Amino acid sequence: MQIESLINRLKQEDTKRLAFHELVKLYQEKLYWHVRKIVISHDDTDDVLQNTFIKVWKNIETFREESGLYTWLFRIATNEALTFLAQKKRRSIFSGSIENDYLIESLVSDDFFDGSEIQLKLQKAILKLPEKQRLVFNMKYFDEMKYEKMSEILKTSVGALKASYHHAVKKIEEQLKQE
Amino acid sequence: MKENLKNRIKQLPGNDNPFTTPEGYFDRFSERLMDKVNEESVADTKPKVSILRILRPALIMAASFAAIFFIILIPVHTIAPKLASNNNIKTEMIDLVAYYFINENEIIEALEYEETIEEYNDAALEEYLMASITEFDLVDYKN
Numbered sequence: 001m002q003i004e005s006l007i008n009r010l011k012q013e014d015t016k017r018l019a020f021h022e023l024v025k026l027y028q029e030k031l032y033w034h035v036r037k038i039v040i041s042h043d044d045t046d047d048v049l050q051n052t053f054i055k056v057w058k059n060i061e062t063f064r065e066e067s068g069l070y071t072w073l074f075r076i077a078t079n080e081a082l083t084f085l086a087q088k089k090r091r092s093i094f095s096g097s098i099e100n101d102y103l104i105e106s107l108v109s110d111d112f113f114d115g116s117e118i119q120l121k122l123q124k125a126i127l128k129l130p131e132k133q134r135l136v137f138n139m140k141y142f143d144e145m146k147y148e149k150m151s152e153i154l155k156t157s158v159g160a161l162k163a164s165y166h167h168a169v170k171k172i173e174e175q176l177k178q179e
Numbered sequence: 180m181k182e183n184l185k186n187r188i189k190q191l192p193g194n195d196n197p198f199t200t201p202e203g204y205f206d207r208f209s210e211r212l213m214d215k216v217n218e219e220s221v222a223d224t225k226p227k228v229s230i231l232r233i234l235r236p237a238l239i240m241a242a243s244f245a246a247i248f249f250i251i252l253i254p255v256h257t258i259a260p261k262l263a264s265n266n267n268i269k270t271e272m273i274d275l276v277a278y279y280f281i282n283e284n285e286i287i288e289a290l291e292y293e294e295t296i297e298e299y300n301d302a303a304l305e306e307y308l309m310a311s312i313t314e315f316d317l318v319d320y321k322n
Contacts, residue, residue, distance in 0.1 A: 017213075020213075020216075021209055021213065024208070024209045024212055025209055028205055028208055028209065029205055032200070032205070032208075033196065033198075036198050037198075042198075042200060042201070046204075046208075049208070050211075050212055050215055053212050053216075054212075054215060054216060054219055057216050057219075058219075110198075112198060112199045112200060112201065113197060113198055113199070114197060114198070114199045115197025115198075116192075116197070118192045119192055119195070119197040120197070121192075122191065122192045123197065141188070141191075141194050142194050142196065144194075165184075166184055169184060169187045169188060169191070170187065172191065173187050173190055173191065176190075176191070
């Protein structure tokens with residue numbers, strides 16, 4: 001009911017600004033941590049998060065309530081984060097570096113990474129995963145998101161998500177044993 | 180397979196969040212975002228005005244050409260058919276004048292003259308052939 005009222009106010013010109021402020025306060029942290037695990041650096045996350053909310057501001061009139069606000073916001077944030085990474089990858093390929101090197105560099109040099117040595121190893125192992133597996137692993141392992149919810153956000157079947165998670169866990173385990 | 184996955188996950192380090200944010204980041208985020216939204220809103224309205232300004236001379240020129248085109252096209256469409264119909268009247272008048280000055284006898288004479296020329300031509304041709312071709316020529320032609 002609260003969310004319904006928020007959506008209605010977001011779609012009306014005179015209440016849009018205040019309702020948007022409420023929306024940001026409500027979802028900023030959840031979306032931040034979701035994006036942060038994808039793009040790693042705080043500064044990049046900040047850019048992606050701002051772009052996500054600006055997209056929401058511009059497109060709220062087109063939002064169809066059947067998909068759920070939470071799902072819609074996570075989908076926009078995921079797309080923004082992946083688009084951001086794709087642009088970074090393109091640039092790093094041109095500069096001759098290997099794919100995902102940029103993310104590992106970001107992790108090592110990030111002032112806002114406060115993990116132990118084993119957590120750093122885990123993050124490095126996650127960064128070596130293919131993009132989709134990395135996304136699924138983060139959403140399941142860290143955010144403890146249900147497969148059904150994940151399926152709505154990523155528009156992938158539950159079966160495929162389970163398989164991705166299984167492969168990801170296996171690869172990370174092997175990676176950690178090697179080091 | 181499920182048990183295997185669970186055991187594997189147990190081997191992994193804990194899922195505590197190792198990342199942090201600058202102090203007070205989430206308190207200020209909304210404010211910074213609203214500033215950006217305002218900038219974007221201004222930017223969204225600005226290009227519309229500038230595009231119109233850029234296109235204005237071209238639009239004026241296009242409108243002028245259209246006006247000139249119609250100024251030329253309308254008289255051509257309205258006056259030209261009249262001229263065409265005037266030409267038809269002229270030819271009809273010439274025909275009427277011609278019929279007025281030629282009487283019936285002259286027309287009959289002209290028709291008879293055409294027939295006599297035709298008869299004369301056949302006879303003249305026969306006479307010409309009889310006069311100019313000899314028996315020797317016919318024998319030569321046969322051989």
